[in-house]
Amino acid sequence: MTSEDPNLMEGEILRENEPIASPTASKPTTPGLKLPKISLGKLKTLKLPKLKFIAIALFVLLVCLLALVFVSKRNNTPPEVVQNISVASPTVQSPKPDAQKKLEDSLDLYDKAVDDTTITIVDFQAPKVDLEPKF
Amino acid sequence: MPNAGFDLVRKSQIISLIAALYVVVSQFSPALSITPLEQAQNDYTYQITKYQETKDAYQTASSNFKTYKTATAKNEAFAKTKTYLVQVKNVYFSYINLVKERTNSVNWDHSAYKKDDVTTPLNTQIEELAKEEKKVRDAQTLEDLTPVFKELTSVIEAKIVPQVFRALATSDIAQVEDLSWQLDQNSQKVDDYIKDRYSQHDTQLYLNWKTEVGATKSKIATNIEKYKTTLANSNVYTDNVAIGTNFKFDTSEARQTLKSTKQLIRELIK
Numbered sequence: 001m002t003s004e005d006p007n008l009m010e011g012e013i014l015r016e017n018e019p020i021a022s023p024t025a026s027k028p029t030t031p032g033l034k035l036p037k038i039s040l041g042k043l044k045t046l047k048l049p050k051l052k053f054i055a056i057a058l059f060v061l062l063v064c065l066l067a068l069v070f071v072s073k074r075n076n077t078p079p080e081v082v083q084n085i086s087v088a089s090p091t092v093q094s095p096k097p098d099a100q101k102k103l104e105d106s107l108d109l110y111d112k113a114v115d116d117t118t119i120t121i122v123d124f125q126a127p128k129v130d131l132e133p134k135f
Numbered sequence: 136m137p138n139a140g141f142d143l144v145r146k147s148q149i150i151s152l153i154a155a156l157y158v159v160v161s162q163f164s165p166a167l168s169i170t171p172l173e174q175a176q177n178d179y180t181y182q183i184t185k186y187q188e189t190k191d192a193y194q195t196a197s198s199n200f201k202t203y204k205t206a207t208a209k210n211e212a213f214a215k216t217k218t219y220l221v222q223v224k225n226v227y228f229s230y231i232n233l234v235k236e237r238t239n240s241v242n243w244d245h246s247a248y249k250k251d252d253v254t255t256p257l258n259t260q261i262e263e264l265a266k267e268e269k270k271v272r273d274a275q276t277l278e279d280l281t282p283v284f285k286e287l288t289s290v291i292e293a294k295i296v297p298q299v300f301r302a303l304a305t306s307d308i309a310q311v312e313d314l315s316w317q318l319d320q321n322s323q324k325v326d327d328y329i330k331d332r333y334s335q336h337d338t339q340l341y342l343n344w345k346t347e348v349g350a351t352k353s354k355i356a357t358n359i360e361k362y363k364t365t366l367a368n369s370n371v372y373t374d375n376v377a378i379g380t381n382f383k384f385d386t387s388e389a390r391q392t393l394k395s396t397k398q399l400i401r402e403l404i405k
Binding site for chain 1: 287306321385386390
């Protein structure tokens, strides 16, 4: 249903149930565009997930920073003084054959086993206790 | 789909929390990953510290009782002596556990000895200690505790220390036997590897290496036999036992020889 309205521009039609704009209100830029009515409550519900997302992002950032700090602390060993720097040969070294690699791995394990056997009987001396009655 | 976004947020929270926990746990991992032997060592050290505390309290209470001879002083001396004797038992209990962990740290697969042969007598000594502790707890008077001192001394000197010596000496031999086995395996691997490339090496160098490895193995085998004989011939109840002094058993010669083999078996693959 249409009706005559003095505020209507030429060719503009007022749709059913559309609120009649006050004479002082600015007109919509696009003809026929319906602006959503948003209550304050709705506004809050819209903002909350955004806030939550920001909080989570900050939390993740904090965790990453912590991890970086820990890792950097862990790896914070004094740099070794490099001695006898040798100039690398321009020829490309061929990779070690599998057999040699396997053998060296096995020998490394043997070295470790030998080094790990420093604990002996002398490290397990019996404790001295005083078992003389004092009364 | 409002829950999808929320689930994503919740998931990211959980992942962040797990990441944070991982970072924290990884920082403390060295503390969490101590070996059972180290744990037993820590327990033993703790019991020794506690022993010193109870000993001081026991000595003070005994001294007060000797000086004042009052009923209160006697009660105090009785209570502190009980605590002291229980702590003596705790010290030896943790010591035996430490020795048991030592036996667990050794690979017995290549030894002539069996681990159970040394750990079973240790478990028996733990039971002996438990019996002595019960006597201490059941004591009603200071006089009841006097025989416990003698019994504990007897259990420690005549049973625990000899069995501990036997367990430790056997573990040392078993460890050398295991290393000797590993030397055999690895020198054979090196030999096989060299053989394939035999033409590349000087024949005399290879033969010298083989002779040197053979002599080293033979020396270690002789050492092992000597240690076994020493252990078999020693009366573990009277010899080679000393409380608070060095045990008269030493496998350092074989260990030194084994250390030198690290270089030796690599010589021809450099």
